[in-house]
Amino acid sequence: MTIQQLPPQNSAKPVELVHYHRKELGIILGVYGRMVAAGEWRDYGISSLREVAVFSIFRRTAEHPIYRIEKRPKLRNKQGMYAVIGMDGQILKRGGDLRTVLRVLEKKLIRAIK
Template sequence: MSFESSTHPLPRRAPKIWFERREFDVIMNLYGRGQMAGEWRDYAIDDGPDAVIFSIFRRASENPLYRIEKRPALASKQGQWSVLGSAGQVLKRGHELAATLDVLERKLLKVVRA
């Protein structure tokens, strides 16, 4: 029995979308401050073909309070970063992660000062 190489190339997989180390550090730093303030208690990371999502929960059994999304396909348009609220409303979009997360930074400051 002879094995001949197939003329059909293997299908190429699209590159996996994920947080870079620096991006993940920024997100976890913010999450840690939310945890210290007693507002956030759990998180989840979901990846898909066009986005990676960091979800923040008050309790694990609830819907997420916020979602931080990275969608590289939107990088040249409105920006690859977005922060969504619990009802799916866009709170902020941007090209830079730190500037986009400002909306959550301000919410945490209000909680800490209250």
């Protein structure tokens, strides 16, 4: 977990933000690149907040995200800190290993050939 210290705003304790590591981003962008090449996805956004880092995936630029990949370090010892969440807010997969969690997205690349 990477934590960035920001200057305090009316408090004595600095604000801690959750970020993705370079290795985690490499794994996510690998899946993202394959889906872009397949023509499924077109844009992404990254947010770093106090308790969660979010990688949002868009089909088109001016839409709501179709998937969100969230990292919540506080859930590391409970449900796993990574989750893939669909457009409707449903958790598609949760776990402690990022590659395993992202397999739910790679299944979208497998199509029946007629």
